[in-house]
Every structure is written in C-alpha cells, then in structure tokens.
Amino acid sequence: MSLSAQEVIRLNKEYTLFEWNPQGNYIPLPIDHAKGSCFWTTDGKRYLDFNSQLMSVNIGHGDERVNNAIKTQLDKLNFANPYAATEPRGVLGELVAKITPGNLKKSFFTLGGSEANENAIKIAKMVKGGHKILARYRGYHGGTAASMALTGDPRRWAAEPSIPGVHRIPDPYYYRCRLPISEAEFMQECLNQTEDIIKFEGAKNIAAMIMETVVGTNGIIIPSKEYMQGIRYLCDKYGIFLILDEVMCGFGRTGKWFACEHFDVVPDMMTMAKGLTSSYLPLGDCVVSEEIASYFDDHVLYAGLTYGGHAVSCAAAIAAINVMIEDNLVERAAEMGTFLAAEEDKLKSKHPSVGDVRHIGLFTIFELVKNRTTKEPLAPYNASGKEMEVMNMIKKFFNDNGLFTFVRWNSFFVNPPLSISKEELLEGLAIVDQALDIADEFVI
Numbered sequence: 547m548s549l550s551a552q553e554v555i556r557l558n559k560e561y562t563l564f565e566w567n568p569q570g571n572y573i574p575l576p577i578d579h580a581k582g583s584c585f586w587t588t589d590g591k592r593y594l595d596f597n598s599q600l601m602s603v604n605i606g607h608g609d610e611r612v613n614n615a616i617k618t619q620l621d622k623l624n625f626a627n628p629y630a631a632t633e634p635r636g637v638l639g640e641l642v643a644k645i646t647p648g649n650l651k652k653s654f655f656t657l658g659g660s661e662a663n664e665n666a667i668k669i670a671k672m673v674k675g676g677h678k679i680l681a682r683y684r685g686y687h688g689g690t691a692a693s694m695a696l697t698g699d700p701r702r703w704a705a706e707p708s709i710p711g712v713h714r715i716p717d718p719y720y721y722r723c724r725l726p727i728s729e730a731e732f733m734q735e736c737l738n739q740t741e742d743i744i745k746f747e748g749a750k751n752i753a754a755m756i757m758e759t760v761v762g763t764n765g766i767i768i769p770s771k772e773y774m775q776g777i778r779y780l781c782d783k784y785g786i787f788l789i790l791d792e793v794m795c796g797f798g799r800t801g802k803w804f805a806c807e808h809f810d811v812v813p814d815m816m817t818m819a820k821g822l823t824s825s826y827l828p829l830g831d832c833v834v835s836e837e838i839a840s841y842f843d844d845h846v847l848y849a850g851l852t853y854g855g856h857a858v859s860c861a862a863a864i865a866a867i868n869v870m871i872e873d874n875l876v877e878r879a880a881e882m883g884t885f886l887a888a889e890e891d892k893l894k895s896k897h898p899s900v901g902d903v904r905h906i907g908l909f910t911i912f913e914l915v916k917n918r919t920t921k922e923p924l925a926p927y928n929a930s931g932k933e934m935e936v937m938n939m940i941k942k943f944f945n946d947n948g949l950f951t952f953v954r955w956n957s958f959f960v961n962p963p964l965s966i967s968k969e970e971l972l973e974g975l976a977i978v979d980q981a982l983d984i985a986d987e988f989v990i
C-alpha cells in the first residue's frame with residue numbers, strides 16, 4: 547500500500563476526527579516513517595522531531611530492540627484476559643517497582659494516562675473515603691470524563707458539568723506572579739492558600755490531591771523543592787493521598803527517572819504512560835504504595851479494563867525501559883539538558899520576545915511576550931483565530947524548515963527524544979533562533 551500524501555490526508559480528513567481542533571481547515575501532517583530523532587512525511591520531507599511526537603517517544607523512533615520484543619511477544623501470546631497472569635505483566639510490574647522511588651510497588655496497568663488518572667482517584671476514594679479531589683488550573687490529566695474534570699485548562703470546558711468534588715489549588719507559576727515577592731515567598735503563599743482550601747473543603751472529605759510533578763502542556767512549570775515538600779507535608783498532615791501525574795514528565799524526561807526525585811518527594815500513587823513504552827504501543831500505569839496495595843488484600847478492587855496489562859504492550863514497555871538503562875538515557879537527558887539549557891538561555895538574551903525559558907532535563911519551553919517588563923503574552927491565554935497570528939507565523943516557519951514541535955498560545959516547546967545528539971539539537975536551535983527573529987518584530 548503506498549498512497550500519495552494528498553490521498554492519506556484526504557482519507558484521514560474524510561473518515562476520521564482529529565483531536566482538539568475544528569476539522570474544516572485543519573491539515574494534518576501525513577507521517578510515514580521515523581528513525582532516531584527524525585520522521586519523514588509520505589512525500590519524503592524530513593522533520594527533526596523536537597517534541598518526541600507528544601512528549602512521549604523518549605528513546606527515539608524505530609529502535610529495533612523494542613520492535614523485536616514486540617514481534618517476539620506477538621508470536622508467542624498476543625492477548626490474555628486481564629484476570630490472567632502473564633510473564634510480561636509480572637516482569638514489567640517488578641521493573642516499575644524497581645525504578646520508581648520509595649515504596650511504590652504494585653501496578654494497575656491501563657491503556658494510557660487518562661485511565662491511569664481515572665483509576666488513581668477511584669482507588670483514593672475507595673481506600674481513604676471522601677469524594678473530593680484537589681487539582682490545579684494549569685494541569686492536564688487526560689481526555690476521559692474524570693481525568694477531564696481534573697484537568698484545569700480549557701480542554702475541560704466542553705466536558706462540563708463534570709464529576710463533582712474537584713477543587714482547585716494554586717499553581718506554583720512564579721513567572722506569572724503579580725506581587726513583588728521572591729520565589730520562595732511565592733511558593734510559601736501557594737502552600738498557605740492550599741492549606742486554607744483543605745480547611746474550607748474539610749480534610750476528611752478530601753481523598754486525594756493530584757498534580758503533574760512538573761507541569762507539561764500548560765507550560766513546563768517547575769516547582770521549588772520547598773513547594774513539593776510542603777505539598778507532601780500537607781497531605782501527610784491532613785491524611786490526603788498525593789497522586790503525582792508523571793505521564794509526561796516521567797521516564798527520564800527531566801533528567802531523573804521520575805521528576806519527583808528532583809524534590810525528594812514520594813507520592814502515594816504515581817501515574818505514567820507515554821515514556822513507559824516510549825509510545826511504541828499504548829500503555830498506562832497507576833502504581834500504588836505498599837500500604838494502598840495492602841488495602842486490597844481483603845477488599846475488592848472495583849476497577850478493570852479488557853486490555854489491562856496487555857501482553858504485547860507490557861513486552862514493549864520492558865524493552866523500552868531496558869533501552870533506557872542500556873543506553874544510559876536518563877543520565878544522557880540530564881547531560882544534554884544542561885547543554886540545551888545553556889543554548890536556550892543564550893537565545894533568551896538575544897531575543898527580546900522571549901519572556902522566559904524554563905528547562906529541566908529535556909523538558910523545556912519558550913514563553914513569548916510583547917514586552918518583558920509588562921510580560922504581556924504574545925498571544926493571550928486560550929488564544930485562537932486572529933489572536934494566534936504571530937504564533938502561527940512561527941509555527942509555519944518551523945514547519946517550512948522541517949522542525950516539528952508543539953506551539954501553544956504564546957509558547958513553544960523543545961522536548962526532543964532523550965537520545966538526540968548535540969548536532970541535532972544545534973540544528974533545531976538554529977531554526978528556533980530564526981523563528982524568534984519573527985517574534986522580535988512584534989515586541990513593543
């Protein structure tokens with residue numbers, strides 16, 4: 547089968563619906579094949595993948611070690627019902643327990659991140675009691691009913707009214723703080739307000755607090771160590787489970803296996819997907835502490851999915867994790883992250899349109915502004931249509947020059963595969979440099 551690029555686009559548009567977009571004028575990229583840090587469209591154009599597709603192909607594209615593990619498992623056993631024990635499910639469970647911090651031990655495997663979060667809050671409610679969940683505005687937790695309710699950004703709106711009992715706590719987003727206070731004071735104030743909200747909602751009614759350890763699509767918001775430890779302290783003080791969503795920031799992305807290791811904080815449950823298989827196959831996981839797991843020794847776990855613990859997906863995850871170990875990709879992400887951060891800081895000094903760059907490992911963002919003093923964003927929150935004119939020019943420049951990344955409102959991301967080389971990083975950053983010249987024209 548070899549359809550033309552135009553035909554691929556036509557069939558996709560005529561017979562499928564695309565996520566988070568008005569369908570009419572949307573032109574999807576017809577992706578054909580991929581290797582390492584690059585992919586090619588059906589008409590042969592090469593793109594440097596500066597977003598690991600959806601911040602998820604952490605080991606890079608087309609790794610034979612994972613492909614072969616998938617093929618081997620497929621030939622042996624493609625699917626077993628989720629009540630059965632299989633070798634890949636057990637081996638992966640043990641591997642996840644080994645690489646996650648503290649006493650996180652037992653995995654509940656799902657199909658992706660949304661279901662991992664759905665099940666995490668369900669487990670919290672079953673074990674702790676109480677129906678309320680604390681979450682943040684600048685957070686994304688998935689596209690299913692409850693994970694949408696946990697999500698704070700506008701993707702939630704169409705799913706409302708959503709599940710009851712979700713209450714918002716402040717975001718540790720210092721760049722957008724309006725008061726003349728230090729970062730430490732700001733983070734402490736976030737904690738103070740969070741504690742107030744716990745009291746207002748009633749600690750006994752709150753089952754869990756959920757947050758992305760480092761916020762992904764809502765802006766690579768990196769909390770301070772004191773903030774994260776303060777959150778852990780509040781959860782312990784008030785008997786609330788802490789769920790850390792590491793769907794995007796886990797699996798080496800930040801230069802540690804899991805982002806919470808930067809802050810020496812261990813959650814009661816951690817959710818993951820994306821980097822778990824490096825997206826070679828769909829798989830998510832809600833891994834719970836030994837204490838939570840032991841509750842279910844004599845209580846029914848009211849949760850289940852036909853494809854839970856899918857043998858082939860589990861085999862893909864084992865192979866992807868082993869690639870990360872064999873190729874030292876976590877250490878590499880830390881090392882390349884230091885290099886990338888220095889280069890990005892240089893671009894910030896050169897271009898007045900860059901209000902802020904935030905980076906941790908290979909998880910980075912440029913936030914663009916019209917003016918560094920007023921910090922007025924180059925496109926407003928939830929921008930669309932004409933408001934996105936400048937950002938769309940930047941997006942087009944990236945596209946014309948074969949750089950793939952994610953442009954959202956007044957920001958764009960640099961989240962390449964952890965296996966990317968310095969040469970490839972510099973190749974992409976040279977394109978970013980030129981794109982920022984366009985943005986500079988609109989600085990006032």
Ligand SMILES: Cc1ncc(COP(=O)(O)O)c(C=O)c1O
Nearest residue numbers: 658659660686687688793794819
């Ligand atoms: C932090 C976070 N949580 C949850 C999800 C949802 O995962 P999935 O799309 O695999 O259901 C995402 C997806 O982007 C995510 O970034």
